[in-house]
Amino acid sequence: MDRRLTVVLIGILLFPTIVFATSPIMEYKDLDKYMTRKELATVGVRIHELENLVEFYEDEDYFKDVKGWAKPYINLAYTFDIMKGTGKGKFEPDKNITYVELLTVIMRSLGYEDGIDFKKYPEDYYNKALEIGLANMYIPYNQVITRKIAYDTLNKVFDMENQGPEDFEIDENIPSVDMYTIKEIDIKNIFFNTSIAGIFSGELVGLDDFSGYKVELWAQDGKILKSITLNKEGNFSISGFDTRVTTKLMGYKYRVYDNNGQLVLEGNLK
Numbered sequence: 001m002d003r004r005l006t007v008v009l010i011g012i013l014l015f016p017t018i019v020f021a022t023s024p025i026m027e028y029k030d031l032d033k034y035m036t037r038k039e040l041a042t043v044g045v046r047i048h049e050l051e052n053l054v055e056f057y058e059d060e061d062y063f064k065d066v067k068g069w070a071k072p073y074i075n076l077a078y079t080f081d082i083m084k085g086t087g088k089g090k091f092e093p094d095k096n097i098t099y100v101e102l103l104t105v106i107m108r109s110l111g112y113e114d115g116i117d118f119k120k121y122p123e124d125y126y127n128k129a130l131e132i133g134l135a136n137m138y139i140p141y142n143q144v145i146t147r148k149i150a151y152d153t154l155n156k157v158f159d160m161e162n163q164g165p166e167d168f169e170i171d172e173n174i175p176s177v178d179m180y181t182i183k184e185i186d187i188k189n190i191f192f193n194t195s196i197a198g199i200f201s202g203e204l205v206g207l208d209d210f211s212g213y214k215v216e217l218w219a220q221d222g223k224i225l226k227s228i229t230l231n232k233e234g235n236f237s238i239s240g241f242d243t244r245v246t247t248k249l250m251g252y253k254y255r256v257y258d259n260n261g262q263l264v265l266e267g268n269l270k
Contacts, residue, residue, distance in 0.1 A: 031148040031151060032146055038091075040105055044109065045076045047157075050237075053237075054073065057076050058071060062075055063091040082109075082240070098143060102150055103125060103135055104121075109240060111241050111247070185265045190202040198225075198240065198243045201238070202235075204235075208232075213258055213259055216255045217238050218254065218255065219252060220251040220268075225252075251268065251269070254269060
């Protein structure tokens with residue numbers, strides 16, 4: 001990826017309202033400021049490519065201490081298990097974050113799962129981040145971090161994303177869908193992207209009521225990555241699944257089951 005584009009993308013992730021100059025060289029101010037939980041929630045939502053849903057989460061009241069521009073981002077981060085509250089109905093949006101909190105949000109976006117890849121907090125999270133080359137061993141896990149540290153860490157994510165064996169290139173700009181229908185059920189408005197954090201969304205069509213239907217996302221090696229149970233309308237969005245290079249090389253597929261557990265639709269996502 002072009003380094004200037006990387007800088008732009010990280011800037012979009014880090015700053016809620018950012019204005020780009022005409023110059024290709026960008027300078028971000030306030031990188032020495034400590035990062036807050038509301039800023040981390042915004043980063044998490046943008047990494048998961050969920051910003052198109054922000055307007056639908058403006059009126060939700062999950063936390064009694066959340067208001068202002070960050071409210072829909074925090075609501076989204078909570079809904080999609082990107083971040084959790086701090087207890088007693090609070091989120092503490094202006095509280096500064098620690099290094100391991102940043103690493104945890106990023107690793108969730110890379111497909112690592114609580115309870116599977118991590119069990120003990122914060123040890124397992126920090127050690128996994130060191131193992132995959134994401135964390136800096138000279139930064140303590142409980143250190144309160146600046147935007148500059150967040151910037152550098154996100155830069156590592158982009159570098160990791162561009163690593164692959166033997167100059168193998170994965171074209172993610174134009175996803176192709178190989179699909180076949182088992183019953184008269186279909187999917188429209190498919191969106192599939194694995195550029196930073198995985199997202200697979202769409203809408204089932206062919207029935208008036210899809211309540212109880214399930215959409216599953218699989219790796220081609222037979223490992224189920226994520227699943228979601230649908231409501232009546234049939235809209236779905238699956239995010240935060242495994243987007244590591246090895247999984248991308250194998251490829252992805254989906255399966256749709258009716259409310260009796262019968263397979264009604266499946267196809268490949270490339």
